[in-house]
Amino acid sequence: MAIDNVVSELRTSFESGKTRPIAWRKEQLRGLWSLVIDNRDRFAEAIHKDVAKPKVQVEVLEVLCVANEIIHFLHNLDDWLKDEPVSTLPPFENWSPIIRRQPKGLCLILGTWNYPLTLTLLPFIGVIAAGNTGILRPSEFAPNTADLLSELFPKYLDSSCFQCVTGGKEAAQSLLKHSFGHILFTGGQTVGKAVMQSAATTLSPLTLELGGRNAVIVSDKANVHLAAKRTLWSKAASAGQTCFAPNVAIVHEAVYDQFLESLKQVHYDFYKGSPSIDNVGRIVNTAQFSRVQSLLSSTKGKIVLGGKLDADSLYAEPTVVVDLEPEDSLLTSEVFGPILPVVRATDIEHAISLAKSLAPESLGLYVFSEDPEEANTIANSVPNGSTAINDVMAQIAPTSLPFGGFGASGFGSYRGKASIDTFSHQRSIVTVPTNADFEAMLEWRYPYADPDPTVAFIRANMTAPLPTA
Numbered sequence: 001m002a003i004d005n006v007v008s009e010l011r012t013s014f015e016s017g018k019t020r021p022i023a024w025r026k027e028q029l030r031g032l033w034s035l036v037i038d039n040r041d042r043f044a045e046a047i048h049k050d051v052a053k054p055k056v057q058v059e060v061l062e063v064l065c066v067a068n069e070i071i072h073f074l075h076n077l078d079d080w081l082k083d084e085p086v087s088t089l090p091p092f093e094n095w096s097p098i099i100r101r102q103p104k105g106l107c108l109i110l111g112t113w114n115y116p117l118t119l120t121l122l123p124f125i126g127v128i129a130a131g132n133t134g135i136l137r138p139s140e141f142a143p144n145t146a147d148l149l150s151e152l153f154p155k156y157l158d159s160s161c162f163q164c165v166t167g168g169k170e171a172a173q174s175l176l177k178h179s180f181g182h183i184l185f186t187g188g189q190t191v192g193k194a195v196m197q198s199a200a201t202t203l204s205p206l207t208l209e210l211g212g213r214n215a216v217i218v219s220d221k222a223n224v225h226l227a228a229k230r231t232l233w234s235k236a237a238s239a240g241q242t243c244f245a246p247n248v249a250i251v252h253e254a255v256y257d258q259f260l261e262s263l264k265q266v267h268y269d270f271y272k273g274s275p276s277i278d279n280v281g282r283i284v285n286t287a288q289f290s291r292v293q294s295l296l297s298s299t300k301g302k303i304v305l306g307g308k309l310d311a312d313s314l315y316a317e318p319t320v321v322v323d324l325e326p327e328d329s330l331l332t333s334e335v336f337g338p339i340l341p342v343v344r345a346t347d348i349e350h351a352i353s354l355a356k357s358l359a360p361e362s363l364g365l366y367v368f369s370e371d372p373e374e375a376n377t378i379a380n381s382v383p384n385g386s387t388a389i390n391d392v393m394a395q396i397a398p399t400s401l402p403f404g405g406f407g408a409s410g411f412g413s414y415r416g417k418a419s420i421d422t423f424s425h426q427r428s429i430v431t432v433p434t435n436a437d438f439e440a441m442l443e444w445r446y447p448y449a450d451p452d453p454t455v456a457f458i459r460a461n462m463t464a465p466l467p468t469a
Contacts, residue, residue: 295333
């Protein structure tokens, strides 16, 4: 079906009110859950073909991440959609002020290739739950997953309300000519800016999740070996192609050598000396591989672990680089591959300063310290979209936490109740009393009121007192 026809059909369905009943939304969410669970092996096969992601990672980071999010919605949706009373100053409490969440209409999810299930379906859950119709446009760079989603959508979801549109740049551009109740895009800054320009043209609300240069900070009070283990896992998972994976490790000089030795030990423990596509994955395509290869070949740093690349298979070995200058391309670019630069910090204040410079306005910040006060001081000192203390990428796991960027890494968020807030208009409603006593209180606003005594009445009765503390 032509894109214009898809948009028209889904708008008509929304206007019909079909998506409004909460029971219907839950039915569609259950259908999406079945889509994922019934076809989990097919998704594992498709995602492996697209990026060679190991099966365990697909099961946990793709299938279960989406399926458990749906369960969380089904448990909480009734409460999240209830009218929300608002605390206010007198006499307005008598006006019964509430917030009522109103569906935004037809919404668009522009997915990405590195987590082709998670980063497309997680936001789409919110589209359904908030009572909207929706178009899912998966990335053309994960074609096998995109084709599978396109095949399964009409089998599990109401196709008069939800459709999957495949295609490349032209399909995305055709979609973005239309206005939407909300658009959510996941990807890089360059395309994100283009999406934002299109959204501005149609005045469509927008959420951008853009990734960025994320930092790990390892304190001298950290469990150093565990920090190395968790950092290397996160950097190598999905061949380093995770928007909130670490881009650099900043390590207190007192534990710097110990951290490097632990990385080497962990590397051996993980791969027994032979990392491969089977347990790492591969770079998604030749263009991305060439970019990663260029970053590694141009670095002036010293490779102390890994370093092998194979253009034929698009495989990049988990790699650690040290002794880098601040202007090194591995530090000034988002690597988006399994290459970890490690930088020495003289103290925690220096580590914070380096993080602000090397990971500005990042999607994620990771702090390793056994001192909770120190860890939270670091977390509060470095602007970022989300933080994990004593782990890496863990902030995506709890189903109740909003996920989103800050500044250059994007804006807006989704997951759990945040998805309801993103894909709903928070409509303010008051119900004003009509009895005679209350009407008398409103006499000040009518033009026949005498100005001087009216102002005196307002000052005496309507000015809220300043709190004493």
